[in-house]
Amino acid sequence: MNKSNIANTARILKNVQIGGNNVVEDYVIIGVPPKNKKEGDLQTIIGDNAVIRSHTVIYAGNIIGNNFQTGNHVSIREENIIGNNVSIGTKTVVEFKTKIGNNVRIHSQAFIPEFCELHDGCWIGPNVVLTNAKYPNSLRSKEFLDGVVVGKNAKIGGNSTILPGVKIGENALVGAGSVVTKDVPPGKVVVGNPARIIGDIKNLRYPTGDSVYR
Numbered sequence: 362m363n364k365s366n367i368a369n370t371a372r373i374l375k376n377v378q379i380g381g382n383n384v385v386e387d388y389v390i391i392g393v394p395p396k397n398k399k400e401g402d403l404q405t406i407i408g409d410n411a412v413i414r415s416h417t418v419i420y421a422g423n424i425i426g427n428n429f430q431t432g433n434h435v436s437i438r439e440e441n442i443i444g445n446n447v448s449i450g451t452k453t454v455v456e457f458k459t460k461i462g463n464n465v466r467i468h469s470q471a472f473i474p475e476f477c478e479l480h481d482g483c484w485i486g487p488n489v490v491l492t493n494a495k496y497p498n499s500l501r502s503k504e505f506l507d508g509v510v511v512g513k514n515a516k517i518g519g520n521s522t523i524l525p526g527v528k529i530g531e532n533a534l535v536g537a538g539s540v541v542t543k544d545v546p547p548g549k550v551v552v553g554n555p556a557r558i559i560g561d562i563k564n565l566r567y568p569t570g571d572s573v574y575r
Contacts, residue, residue, distance in 0.1 A: 368415075375401030380409035380427070389413050393420045395439040395457070403439065420457070432469060450487065459508070468519070476508030483511045483529075486519035486537065493525045512547065532574070534562050 367373065367385040374392030385391070391413070392405045403422035411429040413419070420439035429443065432451030437443075443461045450469035455461075459473055462481035467473065471485050474493040479485070491509040494502045507526035511517065515529045518537030523529065528544045535541055536552030545551050550560045565573035 374421070376403065376421070377405045377407075379407045380411070382409055383407070383411040383413070385411075385413045386415040386417075388416045389418070391419045393418060393439075395420055395422070398439075408445070414451075426463070444481070462513075474506075474508065476506055478508065478510045480511060480513040480515075480531075482514040484514075484516040485511070486517055486521065488520045489517050490522045492523065495525050515545075532562055534565075 366383050368387045370387045371385045371389040377392040394400045394402060398421065405419065405421050405423050407425045407429060408427035410427055413431050414433045416433055417431045417435040419437045422440040423437060423443065425443040426445035426447065428446045430448040432449065434452045435449050437455045438457040440457050441455060441459045441461065444463035444465065446464045447461055449455065449467045450471065452469055453467055453471045455473045456475045458475050459477045461479045464482045465479050467485040468487040470487055471489045473491050476493055477491050493506045493508045495505065496502055509523045510528040512529055512531035512533065514531060515533045517523065517529065517535040518539065520537055521535050521539045521541065523541045527541050529535065530545050530547030530549065532548045533545045534550045535545065535556065536550065539552050539556040540554040541551065541556040548562050549558050550562055551558050562574050567573060
């Protein structure tokens with residue numbers, strides 16, 4: 362553990378392994394035991410070159426790769442698998458047992474619930490809400506949670522809501538403020554409430570005529 366980069370007010374609990382060249386700012390807590398676990402029961406691993414900003418809380422049992430960054434006041438619950446080059450914005454919440462691939466960008470104040478999968482290179486805009494409970498707070502809702510799957514290099518515009526179990530296809534684009542109620546095919550652009558397909562990402566052009574995406 363490179364303590365020279367860890368603030369005096371940060372708390373690193375038992376069974377936490379942190380790589381080299383990391384910055385851990387004031388009032389960060391890493392290794393918080395979840396319910397029914399004791400401190401140190403679950404190993405927490407964070408790779409090299411992390412920047413973990415103030416008041417971030419990372420629960421125990423997370424496996425996080427290199428070049429990880431958080432904004433301020435991020436909450437990451439237990440037992441997630443997070444790849445390399447992942448950035449999670451200020452006041453975002455990631456619940457437990459999610460899978461986040463490499464080169465993923467999650468902007469500020471997003472909500473990523475249990476059992477979601479965010480594949481390599483996907484982009485989650487600010488205030489995006491992924492959901493996993495078809496009937497929230499129902500008698501057996503916890504038995505039937507179904508996380509959202511966001512495909513490789515897909516992009517979800519700010520303030521969008523994605524319903525439980527929906528799969529956003531590879532390279533797809535969800536327009537800002539959309540409510541996505543069904544699967545989005547790869548490479549398609551969807552907008553609206555409920556979201557509908559309006560085109561293909563390969564046909565998007567800047568005013569100059571240049572392609573928006575390669």
